[in-house]
Amino acid sequence: MLETNSPCKITLNGQDYVLWQSASGEVSALNNVCPHMQAPLSNGWICEEWNTIICPFHAVEFDGSGRLLRNDEWSRVPLAEPLELIIDGDFIWTYGGFEPRLPIPDLHRKVASEYEFLGVTAQRSIQSDFLSSLMINYDHDHQNGTHREFFKVKSTRSTFLEKDGVYAKVSQVAEKDDYTSEEIEANPMLGAIPEVMNNFLEYVFPSTQFFCLNSPDVKTYQGHILYPETENMTKTFILLYAKFSNSELKSIMQDSLLNAASIVVQQDADCLESLYPRQKAKIHLPNEEIMFYAEELYKNWNHSLVV
Ligand code: FES
Ligand SMILES: [Fe+2]
Numbered sequence: 001m002l003e004t005n006s007p008c009k010i011t012l013n014g015q016d017y018v019l020w021q022s023a024s025g026e027v028s029a030l031n032n033v034c035p036h037m038q039a040p041l042s043n044g045w046i047c048e049e050w051n052t053i054i055c056p057f058h059a060v061e062f063d064g065s066g067r068l069l070r071n072d073e074w075s076r077v078p079l080a081e082p083l084e085l086i087i088d089g090d091f092i093w094t095y096g097g098f099e100p101r102l103p104i105p106d107l108h109r110k111v112a113s114e115y116e117f118l119g120v121t122a123q124r125s126i127q128s129d130f131l132s133s134l135m136i137n138y139d140h141d142h143q144n145g146t147h148r149e150f151f152k153v154k155s156t157r158s159t160f161l162e163k164d165g166v167y168a169k170v171s172q173v174a175e176k177d178d179y180t181s182e183e184i185e186a187n188p189m190l191g192a193i194p195e196v197m198n199n200f201l202e203y204v205f206p207s208t209q210f211f212c213l214n215s216p217d218v219k220t221y222q223g224h225i226l227y228p229e230t231e232n233m234t235k236t237f238i239l240l241y242a243k244f245s246n247s248e249l250k251s252i253m254q255d256s257l258l259n260a261a262s263i264v265v266q267q268d269a270d271c272l273e274s275l276y277p278r279q280k281a282k283i284h285l286p287n288e289e290i291m292f293y294a295e296e297l298y299k300n301w302n303h304s305l306v307v
Contacts, residue, residue: 001120009042011229012096017083018042022051028064031081036060105204111221115241121258122265123237128272131298133234136268137209137224138294140287146271152177158287166205170290173198189256192217205297219243222261
């Protein structure tokens, strides 16, 4: 997602940062506010020779630790504010300046080493608070409404296979109606979904849900990543990994899989953005235990944060 020598702006916990990657793969991150006259550094450009970012307003130059470079000399102290990153294989993590409370998960690296990466999809900012956006990923009853036309689910039974702190594995048995040949032609991946799906999900609270679709033709590991941009905005994207039973299927299904993932997120986002303010539920559905587990983790995590 991070191109070479191209500044990339991210928003996390109400703060804007700029990230960039040098040709040799070194990744740097600074607070996006230039300490001179507060221009957004992400609108600037990268000096490849020094691996510095240059402010778009007066062309002042900073390295990844925030030091200023002027007349071939570095400032002794950082003037721009660096953001601490943890690089783990292809993944860039950060605690956003907070004291770490949870470890960096190793599941992502494991999936990346075992499956083929098909691409990033469904990148968007959802106008919804983090908890609501998180809970829809743990909500095993919403496919009957939110995704009814796409998945044609008749019934779902989800159960915990494993629950260990922030890690959980859930099995999902879902029965669905058949797709018409027109629907499959428009979206070839639908043809790979069996009538009774035996899927499972691996969760690492709070950032990640891997949805694993098991079919004889393809096994996907669809990583839904979430983080709070602001109090009312949640960023999401999907890292799609898969294993195909033969390589021909990959060329037929790759685009369709990426497209399907993006439709699902679009449907979730439309739903989240339409909700009225949360109240205590007066009705309960069969698979909500999984959602309450996430809500509980959120409450404990939130209370233990040092703000
Ligand atoms: S505002 Fe950045 S150099 Fe002036
Ligand atoms: Fe959904």
